[in-house]
Amino acid sequence: MEATIATKEHHSWDDDKSEGKPLKSSYGKMMMWFFIVSDALTFSGFIIAYGLMRFKFIETWPIADEVFTHIPFVHGNFPMLYVAFMTFVLIASSVTMVLAVDAGHQMKKNKVAWYMFWTILGGAVFVGSQAWEWKTFIQGSYGAIQMNDGKIIQFVDETGHQVTLESFVTSHGGEREQDVRSKGLWFTSESALPEFTVAEVTEAYKKHSELSIRTEKIIAATKSKEILSREASLNYLAEGKQVVKGANLKVNEYGSTLFADFFFFITGFHGFHVFSGIIFNMIIFFNVIIGTYEKRKSYEMVEKVGLYWHFVDLVWVFVFTFFYLV
């Protein structure tokens, strides 16, 4: 009988003081590892799906260095730098987290609280940067034209650098007004119309002989996008369907829409993990301050939440590689 009855002395895994705990690990830590393995498989499923689509469209995939080129408050073309900063912030907040765990082992309450504070701050800076990165990507930088079959064409000057539509196109007031409720169209709605029409862009392009059109196609020898001759450009323009600015789930001025879809989905899912990590960290932070773990004589909760936080950092290392580097 005794074997099946929970006695007063032995309630759970963690109450077992006989050092007979499975793998010498506490229940909570073991379950956190279970969760991390399954979450790692979820993330790898997403990233591998991205890989599948990238391999499928390997010839036309956008070049990340030409997509993420902005830095807050500074004008100009700076690929990689801002995302490098974000990566650094996340690694640094991982370091303060592991220092908090270390201080917890030594039962130094104030140190744990301060390191947790810096960790939360680092996480907040990262999520803020991610939001800014999204905003910049959604707003777009140059504008492009989408063709009837969905391909994107962009405009470049003699040096091969992209130019904005505003810099050479003049608007004649657009084809039509935007459908809005205030104009009596209560049964329909649409987002703001593009600033220019395809006809206006075509007309302006013909006047500017210094411009050329760049397609999505990557030339294998130089790993850069193909630039068309003037004659071929006009044939492409004749197939123009709509003017595109920025990126969303339906259309992407930088090229393949799938790139935008996966970017929003994977960095969004990761950003949501960071956000929930910040919430967990805050709960633990307040528990540290009110002395919960001091009374419990163990800071193991800091260690568990730390595992989750490092995992979020670990995922970012891979997202960084597959979206920005490779």
Next chain:
Amino acid sequence: MAHDTNASHTALILKVFAFLSLVTIVEVAFGIVKPASLHLTSFLGTSPLNWIFLILTLVKAYGITWYFMHMKEEKKWLRRSVVWTSIFLISYLMILLLIEGSYLHEVLAPYVKWDY
């Protein structure tokens, strides 16, 4: 406190931090400069630059898991059940889907129109 090492590990943690930062800086530098000899050549299916990025990523992942997540101090079989399981399942899915992706490209790319 499963392990009775109450001594501070600060020095080791900072060393790992310096190492991870250094690796990131190297990656970013390569990503900006993209030396033609590494970027435009091919080695085992992709450019040597991509191989460098992939290897450095795995090095960083090792540093984070072993030293920040304290995998180094866990029991051998806890470590193995986490690491081997993940590596096996992820490589399995990755190999199948990337082969599939290349095949889709091979089949579909010839049908994409580029002359208008």
